[in-house]
Amino acid sequence: METDSDVRVLGIEGTAWAASAAVYDSASDSVEIETEAYLPDSGGLHPREAAEHMADHLPEVIERIIEYAREEYGPEPFDCVAFSRGPGLGPCLRLVGTSARAVAQRFDLPLVGVNHMVAHLEIGRHFAGFDAPVCLNASGANAHLLGYRAGRYRVLGETMDTGVGNAIDKFTRHVGWSHPGGPKVEEAAEDGEYVELPYVVKGMDFSFSGIMSAAKQEYDDGTPVEDVCCGLQETIFAMLTEVSERALALTGSEELVLGGGVGQNERLREMLTSMCEQRGASFFVPENRFLRDNAGMIAVLGAKMFRAGQTVPVAESGIDSNFRPDEVEVTWRPPEATVTREREEFVQGAESAVTLGDSVEKHRHSRAYRHPELDERLRRERTRQEARLLHEARRQGVSTPLVRDIDTSEMRLTLQHVGRCDLQDDLTSERVETVAEQLARLHEAGLVHGDPTPRNVRVGDRVSLIDFGLGYDSNDPEDHAMDLHVLLGSLESTDGDGERLGEAAVEAYRRVGDEAVLEQLREIAGRGRYQ
Ligand SMILES: C[C@@H](O)[C@H](NC(=O)OP(=O)(O)OC[C@H]1O[C@@H](n2cnc3c(N)ncnc32)[C@H](O)[C@@H]1O)C(=O)O
Ligand SMILES: Nc1ncnc2c1ncn2[C@@H]1O[C@H](COP(=O)(O)OP(=O)(O)OP(=O)(O)O)[C@@H](O)[C@H]1O
Numbered sequence: 393m394e395t396d397s398d399v400r401v402l403g404i405e406g407t408a409w410a411a412s413a414a415v416y417d418s419a420s421d422s423v424e425i426e427t428e429a430y431l432p433d434s435g436g437l438h439p440r441e442a443a444e445h446m447a448d449h450l451p452e453v454i455e456r457i458i459e460y461a462r463e464e465y466g467p468e469p470f471d472c473v474a475f476s477r478g479p480g481l482g483p484c485l486r487l488v489g490t491s492a493r494a495v496a497q498r499f500d501l502p503l504v505g506v507n508h509m510v511a512h513l514e515i516g517r518h519f520a521g522f523d524a525p526v527c528l529n530a531s532g533a534n535a536h537l538l539g540y541r542a543g544r545y546r547v548l549g550e551t552m553d554t555g556v557g558n559a560i561d562k563f564t565r566h567v568g569w570s571h572p573g574g575p576k577v578e579e580a581a582e583d584g585e586y587v588e589l590p591y592v593v594k595g596m597d598f599s600f601s602g603i604m605s606a607a608k609q610e611y612d613d614g615t616p617v618e619d620v621c622c623g624l625q626e627t628i629f630a631m632l633t634e635v636s637e638r639a640l641a642l643t644g645s646e647e648l649v650l651g652g653g654v655g656q657n658e659r660l661r662e663m664l665t666s667m668c669e670q671r672g673a674s675f676f677v678p679e680n681r682f683l684r685d686n687a688g689m690i691a692v693l694g695a696k697m698f699r700a701g702q703t704v705p706v707a708e709s710g711i712d713s714n715f716r717p718d719e720v721e722v723t724w725r726p727p728e729a730t731v732t733r734e735r736e737e738f739v740q741g742a743e744s745a746v747t748l749g750d751s752v753e754k755h756r757h758s759r760a761y762r763h764p765e766l767d768e769r770l771r772r773e774r775t776r777q778e779a780r781l782l783h784e785a786r787r788q789g790v791s792t793p794l795v796r797d798i799d800t801s802e803m804r805l806t807l808q809h810v811g812r813c814d815l816q817d818d819l820t821s822e823r824v825e826t827v828a829e830q831l832a833r834l835h836e837a838g839l840v841h842g843d844p845t846p847r848n849v850r851v852g853d854r855v856s857l858i859d860f861g862l863g864y865d866s867n868d869p870e871d872h873a874m875d876l877h878v879l880l881g882s883l884e885s886t887d888g889d890g891e892r893l894g895e896a897a898v899e900a901y902r903r904v905g906d907e908a909v910l911e912q913l914r915e916i917a918g919r920g921r922y923q
């Protein structure tokens with residue numbers, strides 16, 4: 393665990409475009425960063441050019457920081473060298489590793505290998521002073537939500553295809569704008585009118601590919617580019633804000649931090665601020681110099697890891713271009729306090745305000761962060777869809793609450809009260825198996841639940857599925873497999889025994905459901921996430 397001794401860390405970053413070095417001094421909590429950015433002449437980032445950039449500029453930024461630190465702190469300024477171990481571009485990372493080993497040898501210092509995505513999270517947690525926040529990492533090559541449980545960061549939700557920045561940059565390449573595209577889209581969107589684009593959220597996962605093709609098509613069809621940019625921002629950022637809100641509701645956390653280069657976007661920050669305000673959560677965004685790739689965040693996390701004794705011998709200091717945040721053993725945080733949930737009459741779900749009594753009133757109230765047209769559309773569609781699917785699922789023999797009333801102008805449903813608690817509060821393998829069987833039955837009938845997490849299942853005499861707001865009709869095994877993927881992911885991220893429960897769910901599904909769905913599930917799990 394972390395001790396309070398003062399440390400000074402030399403940090404080195406170079407996963408893709410930023411050749412960067414920094415010094416962090418824990419006594420004054422100050423960070424000095426030197427960065428040389430690689431800006432491609434045309435097109436996107438070329439791995440070979442990026443590596444040449446690293447080779448040309450890493451040595452000089454490191455020397456500048458050493459010089460600064462010696463002037464500021466004396467001839468032997470550092471206690472350790474922290475470097476980005478991954479994820480990122482292999483050829484760039486190898487140069488980072490080599491440079492770090494060289495400086496460590498020269499000053500006879502220990503090495504600390506840092507996960508770049510965990511650093512994007514920890515820098516926010518550090519400056520916010522939050523204990524157990526959920527983190528939205530919105531960067532170029534990644535987009536995911538992290539929560540913490542039992543010594544690891546858990547991926548609560550993530551992109552099913554590309555990172556958010558890369559998605560935006562692909563669109564700007566299509567319209568002929570230079571890299572990076574994010575800031576240009578932000579500027580253009582200011583003069584734009586909202587256009588509708590596909591909105592894709594599955595549980596806490598999301599995907600950008602459909603939106604990006606639709607955006608390119610809009611542009612090719614002659615829609616003014618500022619309007620497409622406005623539609624893109626409103627859609628993509630509303631999706632990221634919605635899944636962040638889901639993660640807050642699922643984990644019970646009341647703290648959110650933002651990380652990653654796309655976090656520099658004002659509209660995204662505005663939406664997250666508004667969402668957190670509306671639900672009474674605290675929100676923190678670090679300064680821009682800590683959002684985009686930078687060695688400062690590597691040095692700050694390096695200090696925490698160093699104090700916890702998490703150094704790495706030279707022989708084991710290899711890089712890992714697919715390094716996932718959930719692979720990191722988190723030794724620098726104190727054990728989390730157990731959260732006990734009070735029985736409440738009023739639940740603020742991720743989407744709705746729910747009042748519990750003999751009947752349950754579920755009200756999808758307006759979200760100030762969303763564009764009014766998108767807000768109206770999502771609330772209306774989901775309220776209608778939920779009532780219809782609850783009814784259809786019942787007809788297939790799946791236990792669901794009766795729909796007593798629906799009001800589509802107020803976006804309100806009145807439902808039968810079912811169960812004594814959420815599955816999350818009384819998880820057993822048997823119940824999870826029942827959920828899997830019920831999903832198989834839904835899928836057989838061409839229905840998809842859309843968000844089958846342990847908070848959307850009630851347990852009592854029977855096991856009932858609730859909250860069909862993200863449900864839809866489909867006979868595609870991919871969509872059915874996504875339901876299972878969401879279930880397994882939510883089990884793994886919220887319960888210590890989640891993996892075993894997940895296996896039980898798969899076995900139960902196999903007994904009743906279609907083998908093609910399980911095949912597709914393996915395919916989804918194996919998809920490369922850091923392309
Ligand atoms: C693995 C690592 O190499 C990678 N780094 C990375 O993606 O660089 P980062 O600095 O976190 O983010 C860059 C992205 O951030 C976007 N970006 C920068 N300013 C933006 C803005 N104002 N609005 C939207 N996007 C913006 C850029 O278009 C670009 O796609 C990552 O963290 O995923
Ligand atoms: N019919 C019901 N009977 C008993 N409890 C219910 C019922 N409907 C909802 N609840 C309770 O209210 C909580 C929130 O409901 P629901 O999941 O439908 O709302 P939501 O805002 O869509 O939530 P989320 O998106 O976070 O899953 C549930 O987790 C459950 O505890």
Ligand SMILES: [Fe+2]
Binds near residue numbers: 508512532652653684
């Ligand atoms: Fe990054």
